[in-house]
Amino acid sequence: MEIAKDLRDFLMTRRAKITPDQVGLVSGARRRVPGLRREEVAILAGVSTEYYVQIERGQVAGVSDEILHSIATALQLDDVETTHLFDLARAATRHAVKRPGRSRSVRQPVPEGLQALIDTMVAAPAIVQNGHLDIVAANALGRALYSEVFERATGTPNLARFIFLDDRAEETFPDWEKAADDSVALLHVEAARVPYSKAVTGLVGDLATRSDAFRTRWAAHDVIAHRRGTKRFHHPAIGELTLRFEGLDVLSSAGLTLIGYTAESGSPSQEALQLLASWAATEADREGEPHVRSE
Known part of the structure; x- marks a missing residue:
């Protein structure tokens, strides 16, 4: 950078x-x-x-x-x-x-036990993302909620690549403009936190080359912290969900954030979340994988 x-x-x-x-x-x-x-x-x-x-x-x-x-x-x-x-x-x-090449890497391993922890969150979707928006871990409901991102990725799913380069992004994230703004603002934070990281500079360079929407937002130099809020999703099998999220820093591995989602009690989104759990269980049965139970 x-x-x-x-x-x-x-x-x-x-x-x-x-x-x-x-x-x-x-x-x-x-x-x-x-x-x-x-x-x-x-x-x-x-x-x-x-x-x-x-x-x-x-x-x-x-x-x-x-x-x-x-x-x-x-x-x-x-x-x-x-x-x-x-x-x-x-x-x-x-x-x-000192030379830029000596900067430390942003590729942090997922701490042992973190996957087991989020797997216990059977009623709440959860993902772990790094600073440049790779989804590096997810529980069953988290993978189901982000199923489009996972299915259309080549290699590790990256939210910024999906948002700016995939034609399904605007359907998956109905509030696409905000999702786009937030993803660029988070990348700006990471670019300053770990300058000269090949993972960050490579991602930013690729998106800037391929997306006018990304370039415009990158030039604004806005930054945010992804702590809490609400987010709308559209799932191809379930429909729309509006979920609250909390982002928690993984203290044992700088740069990783655990994001958990919940629905308002008694809301249509809570019903949709229960349907998502059933859908995830059905998909897991088809593939012979462990699944979450529907509440």
């Missing part, structure tokens, strides 16, 4: 989102740039304009955490964006002192 460029573009896109009025500055009659100017960010952060320009260009060697926090405050960054800024700054500093 071009860390200096990523840092510059991230700060520029954040500046563009903040108006002078939001931070108590006089906007003036004529402005050539959207959002804040560099000199306005520098004033808010308590640094000279020249120093802020240097930081925005990716020249961050020796920049203190206090100054980075001041810039984050000036730009009204949330916790995820602030962490991303620090990751980019650290990556830019590391790049200045």
Whole structure:
């Protein structure tokens, strides 16, 4: 990854989102740039304009955490964006002192016992994904919920590849625009966390080459944390489900996230989830595999 460029573009896109009025500055009659100017960010952060320009260009060697926090405050960054800024700054500093090829790999093994753990979640779909959105483990209901992603993958299923390159994605994820936004935002987080990883750079490069929708979103430099929320699915055999999800970091293996899904009690989606369990059991019987029981 071009860390200096990523840092510059991230700060520029954040500046563009903040108006002078939001931070108590006089906007003036004529402005050539959207959002804040560099000199306005520098004033808010308590640094000279020249120093802020240097930081925005990716020249961050020796920049203190206090100054980075001041810039984050000036730009009204949330916790995820602030962490991303620090990751980019650290990556830019590391790049200045060692070769990119020595960066650690993002390919983390699934910890022993994690598969057994999610297999006990017989009434809740669960998957484990890594930072570049490979699904590296799933329980029976999770595999059933993501059956289209698994069946149409060559090798390890990857959610970003499915969302941007598979013509079934918009049917599988009815809220496709949000799914697309979220997947790119998560990839930006991972790209800063483990810069120069071949897995990440290869995926981003491939998607940028093949998908206009991906390129547009990548240029926005948005970042998120996949912690909790709701997601809509359309299953070819069951129909539509709206499920709540919780994302939990796997502390024994950095970069892995366990995501579990539940349905609201008494809702049509709970009934659909029970049907999905029955469908998964039927499919498992056909293939001679262990299956989940329907509640």
